[in-house]
Amino acid sequence: MADIPAHQQAHRDAFGKSITAWMRLNGWSQQTMHDAAKAWELLGPYGSQISLLQRGKHDPKPQFWVSLGDDLLVGLHPAVGISIGVFHHC
Numbered sequence: 001m002a003d004i005p006a007h008q009q010a011h012r013d014a015f016g017k018s019i020t021a022w023m024r025l026n027g028w029s030q031q032t033m034h035d036a037a038k039a040w041e042l043l044g045p046y047g048s049q050i051s052l053l054q055r056g057k058h059d060p061k062p063q064f065w066v067s068l069g070d071d072l073l074v075g076l077h078p079a080v081g082i083s084i085g086v087f088h089h090c
Contacts, residue, residue: 009056012056031047044067045064
């Protein structure tokens with residue numbers, strides 16, 4: 001992995017903590033995100049990507065952000081047992 005300048009790493013760490021807090025508010029785990037991506041037949045985000053994101057270590061490509069938006073902003077798949085009605089907005 002490439003060296004990340006300290007000021008950029010601080011932003012990654014803060015974003016990871018924010019995602020973690022938001023997921024906790026909704027009662028979601030990394031597996032929830034993974035299951036929703038599979039149910040929607042998306043190209044992620046998968047559990048390992050979410051883990052890296054939460055720890056400030058993920059270097060996401062554009063497709064990750066598209067999939068994250070599909071997964072989180074459009075709504076998690078009903079097969080996972082979560083609907084838009086349970087979202088908490090921070």
